Amino acid sequence: xxxQRLDPDLGKLFQELRAEDQAGTPSFANMMARAKEDAASxxxxxxxxxxxxxxxxxxxxxxxxxxxxxxxxxAVLLLLPDxxxxxxxxxxxxxxxxxxxxxxxxxxxxxxxxxxxxxNVLSTLxxxxxxxxxxxxxxxxxxxxx
Amino acid sequence: MKPTELEAQLETLHPESFGWAxxxxxxxxxxxxxxxxxxxxxxxxxxxxxxxRSSFKTWLFGVIRFTAxxxxxxxxxxxxxxxxxxxxxSDPGSGSGPDPRAEAERRERTRQLVQALEHLSxxxxxxxxxxxxxxxxxDEAARVMGITLGSARTHYERGKTxxxxxxxxxxxxxxxATGS
Numbered sequence: 001x002x003x004q005r006l007d008p009d010l011g012k013l014f015q016e017l018r019a020e021d022q023a024g025t026p027s028f029a030n031m032m033a034r035a036k037e038d039a040a041s042x043x044x045x046x047x048x049x050x051x052x053x054x055x056x057x058x059x060x061x062x063x064x065x066x067x068x069x070x071x072x073x074x075a076v077l078l079l080l081p082d083x084x085x086x087x088x089x090x091x092x093x094x095x096x097x098x099x100x101x102x103x104x105x106x107x108x109x110x111x112x113x114x115x116x117x118x119x120n121v122l123s124t125l126x127x128x129x130x131x132x133x134x135x136x137x138x139x140x141x142x143x144x145x146x
Numbered sequence: 147m148k149p150t151e152l153e154a155q156l157e158t159l160h161p162e163s164f165g166w167a168x169x170x171x172x173x174x175x176x177x178x179x180x181x182x183x184x185x186x187x188x189x190x191x192x193x194x195x196x197x198x199r200s201s202f203k204t205w206l207f208g209v210i211r212f213t214a215x216x217x218x219x220x221x222x223x224x225x226x227x228x229x230x231x232x233x234x235x236s237d238p239g240s241g242s243g244p245d246p247r248a249e250a251e252r253r254e255r256t257r258q259l260v261q262a263l264e265h266l267s268x269x270x271x272x273x274x275x276x277x278x279x280x281x282x283x284x285d286e287a288a289r290v291m292g293i294t295l296g297s298a299r300t301h302y303e304r305g306k307t308x309x310x311x312x313x314x315x316x317x318x319x320x321x322x323a324t325g326s
Binding site: 007010011013014015016017018020021022024025026028031032034035036038039042 | 153156157160161164165168175179182183184186187190191252253255256259260274275278279306309310313
């Protein structure tokens, strides 16, 4: 409920003031025409409230484009073969790391105490060998009886 | 909202908007006109956009209020208000009604109302204008003013009491209540 109904005396005074003000209200058409002129001179172009929406749509489109480009770049980096390192070099690097896990790093004088019997097993690569059944086109990686 | 719909809504609310701009500008008509035009420009250019969270009128009044505050930030002075009050009192030409005596009495009442409102705090003045002049509820007035409902209610009650006291001192309220 509008609270002015509870105070009709004050309401009447304000309504008189309102009527007086409205008699001097400037023309809406003139004011709107001037506002449109101002909008045009400010470079708003076709003064429409859709301007903001258009801007945000463009921003959204840019954001999407940027994300797509970033995703494409990441995919290319992941899929490109690493031409700098061959498989043999990689194998050597792994072997070197396995032999001297802390190679190049500082070693404590008491490091030798940590060398336990059989610890060399942990730092060598076991050889798996070849599978006991032939592998070729049209064959599965498992024997049929398994 | 389409531009044509927007313009139609603005046109419907134009008289009330001007009344509100007039209030926000200390009843300076020229300044109120400038402020209202700037508010329309903001709306047309999309700088101010109705999101639908409040009614269109409440939102529009908020835009006008903010625009008026911007405009007045540098040029607030009491002389202008006093001049517009003087113009209000000494303007005999416009709005000649059928009964010159009744018209003069009505003008005197509105003059006293404007004068009494000048003695209230800005918040009290605002909330009373929004409720009594613009027919908004206190809740809507609170939204326009950007304050809580409880705060608006307090300003409303205190403002009303103070306004009644000021008007009673001049006898305006009694005359209005008896319908003279």
